[in-house]
Amino acid sequence: MSTAKVDLHRLSRVANWAIPGLAVASLVAGMTVSFWFHFLTVFFLLLTVMNLFYRFVQTRHTILRNFGAIGQLRYVMESLGPELRQYFFSNDTEERPFSRVERAEVYRKAKGIDAAVAFGSQLEFGPKEIKLRHSMYPTPHDELEPFRLTFGEERGIASAYTIDKPIMISAMSFGALSEPAVRSLSRGAKHAGIAMNTGEGGWPKHHLEEGADLIFQMGTAKFGVRDEGGLLDDAKLRKLAALPQMKMIEIKFSQGAKPGKGGLLPKEKITAEIAELRGVPMGEDVVSPPSHPECYDNASTLEFIQRVQEVSGLPTGIKFCVGSLDQTAEFLREMAHSKIFPDYIAIDGGEGGTGAAPKPYLDSFGMPLMPALRGVHTILTDLEIRDRTKLIAAGKLIGAAKWTMALAMGADAIYSARGFMLALGCIQALHCGDNTCPVGITSHDRTLKHGLVISDKAQRVQQYVHGSVHDFEEILCSTGVKSARELCMDNLYVPPQSILAGENRA
Amino acid sequence: MTTDPNPSPEAAPAARPLWLSLLLWTCKLGAAGILGYAGYLKLTSNPGDIELFETLGMEPFGRYLIGGLECTAAGLILIRQSAVYGAFLGLGVMCGAIIGHLTVLGPAHIEGAILVAVLCLVILYVRRRDAPFIGNMIDW
Numbered sequence: 001m002s003t004a005k006v007d008l009h010r011l012s013r014v015a016n017w018a019i020p021g022l023a024v025a026s027l028v029a030g031m032t033v034s035f036w037f038h039f040l041t042v043f044f045l046l047l048t049v050m051n052l053f054y055r056f057v058q059t060r061h062t063i064l065r066n067f068g069a070i071g072q073l074r075y076v077m078e079s080l081g082p083e084l085r086q087y088f089f090s091n092d093t094e095e096r097p098f099s100r101v102e103r104a105e106v107y108r109k110a111k112g113i114d115a116a117v118a119f120g121s122q123l124e125f126g127p128k129e130i131k132l133r134h135s136m137y138p139t140p141h142d143e144l145e146p147f148r149l150t151f152g153e154e155r156g157i158a159s160a161y162t163i164d165k166p167i168m169i170s171a172m173s174f175g176a177l178s179e180p181a182v183r184s185l186s187r188g189a190k191h192a193g194i195a196m197n198t199g200e201g202g203w204p205k206h207h208l209e210e211g212a213d214l215i216f217q218m219g220t221a222k223f224g225v226r227d228e229g230g231l232l233d234d235a236k237l238r239k240l241a242a243l244p245q246m247k248m249i250e251i252k253f254s255q256g257a258k259p260g261k262g263g264l265l266p267k268e269k270i271t272a273e274i275a276e277l278r279g280v281p282m283g284e285d286v287v288s289p290p291s292h293p294e295c296y297d298n299a300s301t302l303e304f305i306q307r308v309q310e311v312s313g314l315p316t317g318i319k320f321c322v323g324s325l326d327q328t329a330e331f332l333r334e335m336a337h338s339k340i341f342p343d344y345i346a347i348d349g350g351e352g353g354t355g356a357a358p359k360p361y362l363d364s365f366g367m368p369l370m371p372a373l374r375g376v377h378t379i380l381t382d383l384e385i386r387d388r389t390k391l392i393a394a395g396k397l398i399g400a401a402k403w404t405m406a407l408a409m410g411a412d413a414i415y416s417a418r419g420f421m422l423a424l425g426c427i428q429a430l431h432c433g434d435n436t437c438p439v440g441i442t443s444h445d446r447t448l449k450h451g452l453v454i455s456d457k458a459q460r461v462q463q464y465v466h467g468s469v470h471d472f473e474e475i476l477c478s479t480g481v482k483s484a485r486e487l488c489m490d491n492l493y494v495p496p497q498s499i500l501a502g503e504n505r506a
Numbered sequence: 507m508t509t510d511p512n513p514s515p516e517a518a519p520a521a522r523p524l525w526l527s528l529l530l531w532t533c534k535l536g537a538a539g540i541l542g543y544a545g546y547l548k549l550t551s552n553p554g555d556i557e558l559f560e561t562l563g564m565e566p567f568g569r570y571l572i573g574g575l576e577c578t579a580a581g582l583i584l585i586r587q588s589a590v591y592g593a594f595l596g597l598g599v600m601c602g603a604i605i606g607h608l609t610v611l612g613p614a615h616i617e618g619a620i621l622v623a624v625l626c627l628v629i630l631y632v633r634r635r636d637a638p639f640i641g642n643m644i645d646w
Binding site: 027031046054 | 562563564568594597598599601602605606609610639640642643644645
């Protein structure tokens with residue numbers, strides 16, 4: 001029994017003859033019936049020329065060479081695919097990296113509207129789902145101790161920096177983000193009373209002008225503090241660290257989006273201002289080296305950390321994505337041996353972050369945040385140096401429940417980048433790297449930045465922090481602890497199938 | 507080193523030589539001028555154009571439509587981002603004009619339409635990489 005089947009190859013052959021045929025037919029109709037038919041004549045004539053170009057001139061697209069203009073439909077459909085899937089076909093929990101359910105929660109927080117949802121969770125609870133444990137006797141809210149964490153207290157430095165909320169804005173440079181996005185975040189961070197990481201973007205002009213407390217990130221290219229040979233220029237670092245807004249310095253060794261590779265800013269996104277602030281040419285991708293030239297082994301790395309601490313006079317942390325816990329343990333042992341400790345260690349999950357990155361690096365490199373964080377915390381504890389530094393967790397921590405889980409795993413504070421992008425109105429169009437972000441957060445196109453009104457978005461950032469911190473405090477009360485410091489693995493239900501199982505009671 | 511040692515060939519497009527820029531602008535001004543003037547005459551009911559469109563059997567709506575398209579093409583040609591679309595539209599209208607001369611009106615005055623069509627083709631060739639659908643396939 002034969003079934004109905006569309007033979008696209010045959011259809012294209014018919015179309016390839018039909019297009020010039022229709023041009024001739026329209027010509028005849030125009031000559032005999034009405035001159036109006038010549039509109040069709042011209043249309044089919046030009047289409048014929050285009051079809052010939054597709055089939056016999058261009059060599060890049062096999063489909064177009066074989067199928068002609070009909071084949072163009074494939075590319076049109078493919079280009080519409082992401083939008084169709086997002087708006088019509090994907091369900092509320094299956095989009096990546098953040099599902100609609102997750103994003104909607106951030107949007108509600110940012111807009112300051114009621115975030116309660118009814119009739120049960122939309123998530124499916126698989127056997128590996130980690131959950132928070134509530135207590136039979138929750139803590140009364142007025143007995144909850146305020147959050148307080150001081151970076152640099154271990155070294156007793158005068159410039160130690162204290163935060164009173166667990167969340168900070170993670171590293172996103174001006175360049176990766178547009179000017180209004182940076183300004184909105186910085187202004188929002190100032191109003192919310194949280195610190196903001198500048199990212200690896202050179203002199204943080206726009207961050208500074210909006211007044212937030214800043215953590216200056218020194219990437220492997222050292223934009224903003226480099227000498228002509230690409231090494232650290234002490235004088236520039238000293239000048240930058242002397243700014244009253246500059247609260248901490250962060251040396252980035254690797255990041256979750258592309259562990260083992262330096263930062264990348266695609267040439268499409270390099271404006272004259274960005275080139276000037278970073279000291280790079282326009283018209284070329286800016287690729288930072290994969291490592292700091294000063295750091296070639298554990299000892300030299302620790303020496304470099306100490307040098308930055310001494311030159312800047314500020315709390316100085318390091319950030320990396322864990323590749324191997326064994327290698328990390330070696331580094332931490334050297335730390336314990338030399339008694340040189342960074343003021344914090346930020347662990348970036350290998351889940352991929354905001355940065356533009358080659359796909360193998362986004363998808364296939366780096367340990368996921370939770371086992372990496374737990375691993376580092378355990379090693380520090382075993383070496384009896386857990387009290388000599390702080391741990392910051394970063395990687396898809398966009399809500400208070402995830403923050404609490406990371407803190408229970410061993411973190412002291414939380415970094416989030418994409419959570420704040422969503423608060424700014426990111427619709428997860430996944431165009432961060434090509435300067436066509438439809439909401440202007442990662443685009444320098446004037447017409448796309450137009451929609452991002454700084455005063456409005458700064459308020460969204462503030463409300464996102466306010467709402468999430470409120471949730472966090474509620475969660476702490478429910479778990480029965482009196483402060484975030486008390487959180488531990490016992491506050492988590494970790495199923496036996498999880499890689500983290502065995503670290504607490506089932 | 508902070509920059510990619512092997513930038514892709516498209517990284518820094520070669521600047522257009524002066525003679526080519528001059529040629530492009532000559533063609534743009536020429537095509538836009540002729541198209542704009544011809545469109546203006548049609549939209550303002552120039553007697554010659556009324557007679558012409560009566561011969562074609564398209565008076566008056568055909569005259570207004572073609573006049574509008576000519577003026578639109580003239581405007582688009584002069585704007586950098588839309589020049590290639592304007593040239594494409596102008597070429598289409600001129601193809602219609604040439605067909606009109608060859609089939610109904612007779613060959614007299616066909617040279618104007620051919621001239622504008624050639625000017626549009628030159629603009630399309632110089633700005634070929636901006637062309638929709640085909641521009642990204644052209645590496646010459």
